[in-house]
Amino acid sequence: MSSNTFVLGAVLGAMHGNHPGAWRMPSADTGAYTDTTSMVRAAQAAERGGLDYIFLPDRVFIWGDLESGPPIVTMEPTLTLAAIAPSTRRIGLVTTISTSFAAPYTIARQVRALDVMSHGRAGWQAIPSYEPEAFANYGLPVPAREEKYERFNESVQITQALWGSWGREAGTPDKTTGRFADTSHIRPANLQGRHVASRGPLQIPPSAQGQPVVFMPFASGLGVQAAARYANGIIAHAPTMEQSKSYREMMRSMTVEAGRDADEVKFLSFFALTVGATLEEAVRRRMVLEEAAGIEGRLAQLSAVLGVRLDPADRDKRLTTTQTLQLRPHPGVAQAAYAIELAQQGRTPLEILGHGVLDMAPSMVGTAEQIADTLQEWVQAGAADGFTVTIDDLHDGMDAFVDQVVPVLRRRGLRPDDYTGTTLRDHLGLPEQLGVDPRLAADR
Template sequence: MADRKIILSAVLGDGYGSLPFAWRAPQVDPGNYANIDANIRYAQAAERGGFAFVFTPDVPAVRSDVERSSIPNIMDPLMEAAAISQATTNIGFVLTGSTTFQEPFNTARQFKVLDIMSHGRAGWNAVTTSDPMVAANYGKPVADRGERYQRAHESVQIVQSLWGSWEKDAWIKDQATGRFIDPAKLQPINLGGQHVASRGPLPLPPSEQGQPVVFTAGGPSPHLLEFAGRYASGFLAEVWEIEEARAQRDAVRKAAEDAGRNPDHIKFFTGLVTTVAPTVREGLDRRMALSGGVFDARLPHLGAMLGVPLRPQDIDIPLTPEQLSVAHAAPGDPRSGIALRLAQAGWSPRDMLAHGAIDFHPVTVGPGHVHADHMQEWFEAGATDGFWIMPDVWEDGLDAFVDEVVPLLRERGVYPDDYVGSTLRENLGIPEQYGIGGWLK
């Protein structure tokens, strides 16, 4: 598509940032986790930058070192998004909700209410859940993959059918005649599968975009690809190298084609962790200051990725010529190529770790052009349709990205100058959808 532009989103979470000790940054209020005003500020900053949506992961369990680290989660995605929606105008909300531990009627009702409240800006990141700590909170065992995805297929079909059960012209609202709703156009769906069921209907009218947008997230497993190809309009990926991302995007688009859909109607997003700073060195130092002991603990893993033993006393010394001569990218870790390039560029092991050699997503550090270069290269290579941005510290990192990176992307003609419309579907460039068109087999 000749008029393709990068689509940006920002992650909202605990109110601090993507670094382990962001909550201890001097510019951060350590109480932000329970302060909705913080996430409202971040969403407003992202909206100022023309971001299509904010994205909230959700792991409803305590599973971190809570004595020293923050709880890496938003308090409740739907409740916080409802508040943020009233303080914003154009930015959308893609919120994670489990198909494993939530009933379809509740999901359909809550997400459509948010869609109506926000005037068509809601999206549902539908995920299966395999975390045993989350399962324990719901008093259930972890089901096997096949069962989880069978329930996910049933859940999405029921949710979308419920969303369409109030037909578009059902609401008459004629005060003169006294007719409120045409009952023939608000009917039960009576759908049930092996795991979930619902009678319906859902007593909620369409929003300005009809119904919420379905997303999903994860790696390119056959189960997930089939699921995404049939239902999703957005796919949130976890990839590190441009070739890996392009292959996954191609696989997602093919899955949509196999399901009889236009592949342009499913958008593929890659994660990007950002530290915007005047220089790369200043950015690395900022990351080190908020890393705690994480980088030191990761040193053995970095050595295994390079095939070179690394001693703690050498963490600040670049690899020697002898070490570089035998260093190689371990085939079992897709991040190893990044680590090898950093070693060959002369960075010390600590600097390599600060560069994100073992992070969960690619990391860009330095002035605005460093981040813009990464995004433009990936986008123009067909490796992504957009990025979900994770600033190191949200309090100032997101504003820095909006002020220093977004203008460069716009100057280069790869990012829109303004919102295309007021709904999430319009700003993603995907068609309207209402209901699911029946029970898909």
């Protein structure tokens, strides 16, 4: 990528879209949770827009209230991406696997297989789990934080060592000589940690990019330390541009302290969006989704944000003078001040919801130009190296983003006109890596 462009990906966690009302829209397929068709279509649309990757988060338990909506994540991310891979050609495929439950050999094998199947487009978001429900599903107690990250560090290093256990020097099958591979370059890893171990070698050769790209979420303390050592992509939730800038600067500084180049780590902020030809159209789109999500519950949430009780019967009426005087922003909601500003402008409760104030910030409801302005502002302020966008309704939202926002970014020179490489490492501007980073070898 050029110095003027930024990284761009999309999360495909919920099968209908990021908004809780998306699954109840007339266009929604209620069977989408067990059918990868909608995911394949969304991935193809993202690839049509030249996005660098799609990202599938995961939880190893039922995440979400099944009484009111489908699970928040797919059935299983790595298998879902394996189903998507043959229907795409360039876009990166980032799965999530927890080091708390899977052995390094299993992780290395599954993600390397996805990488080879997709011709070098796989990424692994490495996470340690923390939820009691997850550990209960594996019959395990929740470990102490230090123990959890000790296993995490061992797992990542052993996984990468296994990826490097089959060297490129092993060559390719040669029918003339009768040698399938030069086994002198396929060697055991023989690593033993306190929590996990593996002999190796892995039974799958390197992909076109060497090995998968490692992603991690932004987390405080031991999580940030681990990300500085291993990650090339940090997928982060930062409520404001100022906080995102602070997080990114911290990440770059700690990466240098770990012995790596700060530019090797891409800080990628989540960014929720709803796009329309006009601001009014975008707001109307969101209002329909808010209605579908269950307006009573959504207004109850808005009541907490504004500090006043809102009656669902008055959703299309401006707040009274008394209510306006009583407005108090919820201290724990990033968009509370914006919600109060809209109320003071005379917006109705439904219109306030239509501006996305219940989104986990940052988010934007607006035109392609307005969304592009915000993304550009964040990058130029040093708050992000790119974004993982979340789409409100996948039925048509990915197409709207690709057809409306991406062309604006391209005209501004912020995104390339097409893919300039074939692998995920190409898309992120990263060199090939095969095995453990030699700068960290002393820590094994």
